[in-house]
Amino acid sequence: AAKVAGRGRAVVFDPAMRTAAVERRRLEQELTGALARDEFRLVYQPVVDLADDRVVGFEALLRWRSPELGAVPPDVFVPVAEDLGLIGDIGAWVLREACRTAAAWRREHGVAADATMAVNVSAVQLASPQLLEDVRAALAASGLPASALVLEVTETALVDDPERAAASLTALRALGVQLALDDFGTGYSSLGYLQEFTVDVLKIDRSFVATIPADGELPPIVRGLIDLARALDLEVVAEGVETPAQRARLQAGRCARAQGYLFAAPLEATDAELLLVGQRPGAAVEQSR
Numbered sequence: 001a002a003k004v005a006g007r008g009r010a011v012v013f014d015p016a017m018r019t020a021a022v023e024r025r026r027l028e029q030e031l032t033g034a035l036a037r038d039e040f041r042l043v044y045q046p047v048v049d050l051a052d053d054r055v056v057g058f059e060a061l062l063r064w065r066s067p068e069l070g071a072v073p074p075d076v077f078v079p080v081a082e083d084l085g086l087i088g089d090i091g092a093w094v095l096r097e098a099c100r101t102a103a104a105w106r107r108e109h110g111v112a113a114d115a116t117m118a119v120n121v122s123a124v125q126l127a128s129p130q131l132l133e134d135v136r137a138a139l140a141a142s143g144l145p146a147s148a149l150v151l152e153v154t155e156t157a158l159v160d161d162p163e164r165a166a167a168s169l170t171a172l173r174a175l176g177v178q179l180a181l182d183d184f185g186t187g188y189s190s191l192g193y194l195q196e197f198t199v200d201v202l203k204i205d206r207s208f209v210a211t212i213p214a215d216g217e218l219p220p221i222v223r224g225l226i227d228l229a230r231a232l233d234l235e236v237v238a239e240g241v242e243t244p245a246q247r248a249r250l251q252a253g254r255c256a257r258a259q260g261y262l263f264a265a266p267l268e269a270t271d272a273e274l275l276l277v278g279q280r281p282g283a284a285v286e287q288s289r
């Protein structure tokens with residue numbers, strides 16, 4: 001793999017590295033103006049309650065379509081945005097947009113739209129005091145109740161500077177928002193972190209869900225993660241559920257909530273809203289008339 005030093009300069013020049021450096025430079029150039037050019041949008045993936053298939057929440061996922069580069073996935077551009085110092089502004093936009101959308105659904109549909117909205121927060125955002133202000137501003141501008149907002153952080157974001165992260169999470173919780181530990185089990189933290197950082201939700205990474213066999217028991221690690229969450233009185237969400245067998249095993253293992261292509265891919269806002277409204281009591285009756 002090509003090694004690229006800071007500022008995107010290649011360390012040693014061989015053709016492959018040169019190509020990687022040129023591509024990175026191009027990505028940086030396009031990303032720099034993307035927010036101002038309105039090239040971002042959010043899609044929303046439902047979180048369902050396995051007991052009754054009800055949509056109990058959504059996760060906002062960032063999408064970037066560059067006129068020059070096409071669709072670039074967040075796994076690729078978020079780290080670049082962090083390096084360039086752009087993630088603060090982009091993250092603030094994500095918070096505003098997600099809160100605005102969730103609040104609009106609530107205004108439009110009342111209790112039927114009583115679902116949480118989760119927003120991913122990167123390590124760089126968590127390290128900045130600006131995050132607290134951005135969350136506060138997004139809630140105030142939208143009128144969304146703080147308890148309806150879930151901030152998803154990864155273990156990795158906590159490891160760099162645990163004291164600062166703890167202070168940051170405490171301040172966020174004081175606002176009334178919920179916190180979720182994303183991709184749980186894949187980071188480099190220890191279980192001690194669960195004691196140090198108060199969170200509300202534990203999201204089991206899809207790499208673990210993928211190990212659930214078509215027939216037979218839950219793998220011990222998945223079993224353990226669910227039991228751990230229950231013992232700590234945390235909400236547990238299984239990520240990346242793709243098959244009915246995975247769903248059945250998780251449900252039998254008393255995992256309450258899940259997310260994944262089996263239920264729905266990330267949806268455009270209008271489709272997410274339709275899904276939410278479709279479950280309104282009486283909606284099916286109205287439709288059949």
Ligand code: C2E
Nearest residue numbers: 061062073074075078094120121122240241242260261266
């Ligand atoms: P994540 O927060 O763990 O999000 C879950 C990812 O899994 C999403 O990829 C989602 O589309 C994908 N996914 C959902 N269900 C399934 C499934 O059944 N099978 C498989 N194979 N994949 C599934 P996506 O949207 O490409 O996002 C990737 C990562 O980028 C996210 O991981 C998150 O860490 C980051 N990200 C996305 N949006 C934002 C954002 O607004 N801000 C920040 N800081 N990071 C974001």
Ligand code: MG
Nearest residue numbers: 059120152182
């Ligand atoms: Mg997430």
Ligand code: MG
Nearest residue numbers: 182183203239
């Ligand atoms: Mg995840």
Ligand code: MG
Nearest residue numbers: 154182183205
């Ligand atoms: Mg992830």
